[in-house]
Amino acid sequence: MKITVIGTGYVGLVTGACLAELGNDVICYDINEEKIKLLNDGVxxxxxxxxxxxxxKNLSSSRLHFSTNVIEAVHHGKVIFIAVGTPTTPSGAADLSQVEISAKNIGKWINEYKVIVNKSTVPVGTADKVKEIVQSQIDLVSINDSDSTQFTVLSNPEFLKEGCAVDDFMRPDRIILGIDPGQNANQAKDLMNRLYAPFNRHHERTLIMNVRSAEFTKYASNAMLATRISFMNELANLAEKINVDIESVRKGMGADPRIGYSFLYAGVGYGGSCFPKDIKALQNTANNHDLTLEILKSVEHVNEQQKKIMVQKILKRFGSDLKGNIFAVWGLAFKPNTDDMREAPSLKVIKGLLEHGARLRVYDPVSMQAAQRALRHELAEQTQLFEKIEFISHQYKVLEGAQALVIVTEWKEFKSPDFHLIRQTLKSPVIFDGRNLFEPEVMQERHFEYHGIGRHNSSAE
Ligand SMILES: NC(=O)c1ccc[n+]([C@@H]2O[C@H](COP(=O)([O-])OP(=O)(O)OC[C@H]3O[C@@H](n4cnc5c(N)ncnc54)[C@H](O)[C@@H]3O)[C@@H](O)[C@H]2O)c1
Known part of the structure; x- marks a missing residue:
């Protein structure tokens, strides 16, 4: 099938590449010329x-093309995915400008019947808005060829996780399709069912609902996941005070099938390009209808507090003036297996330590460049602080001269490190573990002073 994907970010690029891998003929369109050039070089x-x-593989078999030519892109796909960004505006609402421009482009250059699929995470009612924009462009051009003016707008939110996005896309646990009656709904449904048939071989994964429910399902899912994280972080902070081990509690809770184990890890708070902005956008929608989402308000508040927890622990241990202290940081990306630094908790941890006078040596297995850019931006008004960060591309060299190791992202290579080398290289054997990678008792046996999150027996809590 001929497919166009508008926007080649984490979602659009994975969608386009995976659909090409399944045999479709895909054009991925983006306004970022540098990105498209890299992609055309196979990077x-x-x-x-x-x-x-x-x-x-798919570039060389000519099933996948990358383009900055909007006319070619709109003409190509029978199905056009909109997968552009929907960042947060200062009011907390989703910024729909990229979606609106995409809709305008489709309406301007539409040449035959198209299924327009909103894959971006967008507030309820956005599909209607896209429909209006496309139609208004068609009306402007007022072509008399009826087939060239037909289209259907669907909602098909994406649930992939950065870090295993290809796998998630290829093996989705569900495909949500929001389709409203009328507007050639049956034709659109048939096309989408054909496109997604390879994912439904084992069992039917597609759930069809109305467009507004599909749009809402995405926000509701992210809100639930973020809630679980903040809930556990809040309990972890209490656990620490009353000598309870939150990891034992997590296992005890997770064994209940009604609860399950996922997203119950205490840590330094959630980040990334989705949870923070989606929680804000959902609250904004509620506010527009004179409602306050009390639970989500607290989820957000608890998360903001949790991002400060590592700094608080370090200040408690080393005193409020960190001048003369160097700390080593392992893990900068907002989660493992990605280079995405958007809203990464590491940004707040690093900024907090710098503001108290510390110098930092930082390391991440893949996001060193992205982290430099993100930290430069985070510290744009405090450039003297940025100068106090050394970016060291080596997991153990980064420890040299450091008073303590601070673990912020749970990359696999941090899970079974060379403890002997860590102890030898650090100035003092102190670890602040924001991801609870190790057992406090075992760390004691290894002669480390160990500070986890909500752990029984963590040192000097
Ligand atoms: N990143 C994730 O894990 C994830 C998961 C599920 C859903 N989502 C949602 O998917 C959407 C995209 O997220 P992302 O992380 O891929 O975003 P991104 O910022 O990584 O990518 C967006 C891309 O769109 C391009 N773009 C901007 N305006 C454009 C235009 N007018 N025409 C063509 N291209 C344009 C940008 O250059 C960029 O390459 C968001 O709504 C997000 O909430 C993201």
């Missing part, structure tokens, strides 16, 4: 396991 601008090899 993935983002780090995502397995993605670059799929891009290379």
């Amino acid at each position: 993935s601008p983002i780090f995502e396991d397995g993605l670059e090899s799929i891009i290379k």
Whole structure:
């Protein structure tokens, strides 16, 4: 099938590459010329396991094309996915400008019946808005060829997780399709069912609902996941005070099938490009209808507080003036297996330590460049603080001269490190573990002073 994907970010690029891998003829369109050039050279601008090899393979078999030509892009796809960004505006609402421009472009250049699929995470009512914009462009041009003016707008939110995006896309647990009656709904449904048939071989994964419910399902899912994280973080802070081990509690809770184990890890708070902005956008929608989402308000507040927890622990241990102290940081990306730094908790941890006078040596397995850019931006008004960060591309060299190691992202290579080398290299054997990678008792046996989150027996809490 001929497919166009508008926007080649984490979602658009994975969608386009994976649909090409399944045999479709795909054009990925983006306004970022640098990105498109890289992609045409077979280089993935983002780090995502397995993605670059799929891009290379499908470029060479000519099933995948990258373009900055909007007319070619709109003409190509029978199905056009909109997968552009929907960042947060200062009011907390989703900024729909990229979606609106995409809709305008489709309406301007539409040449035959199209299924327009909103894959971006967008507030309820956005599909209607896209429909209006496309129609208004068609009306402007007022072509008399009826087939060229037909289209259907669907909602098909994406649930992939950065870090295993290709796998998630190829093996979705559900495909949500929001389709409203009328507007050639049956034709659109048939096309989408054909496109997604390879994912439904084992069992039917597609759930069809109305467009507004589909739009809402995405926000509701992210809100639930963020709630679980903040809930556990709040309990972890209490656990620490009353000598309870939150990891034991997590296992005890997770064994209940009604609860399950996922997203119950205490840590330094959630970040990334989705949870923070989606929680804000959902609250904004509620506010527009004179409602306050009390639970989500607290989820957000708890998360903001939790991002400060590592700094508080370090200040408690080393005193409020950190001048003369160097700390080593392992893990900068907002989660493992990605180079995405958007809203990464590491930004707040690093900024907090710098503001108290510390110097930092930082390391991440893949996001060193992205982290430099993100930290430069985070510290744009405090450039003297940025100068106090050394970016060291080596997991153990980064520890040299450091008073303590601070673990912020749970990359696999941090899970079974060379403890002997860590102890030898650090100035003092102190670890602040924002991801609870180790057992406090075992760390004591290894002669480390260990500070986890909500752990029984963590040192000097
Ligand atoms: N990142 C995730 O894990 C994830 C998961 C599920 C859903 N989502 C949602 O998917 C959407 C995209 O997220 P992302 O992380 O891929 O975003 P992104 O910022 O990584 O990518 C957006 C891309 O769109 C391009 N773009 C901007 N305006 C454009 C235009 N007018 N025409 C063509 N291209 C344009 C940008 O250049 C960029 O390459 C968001 O709504 C997000 O909430 C993201």
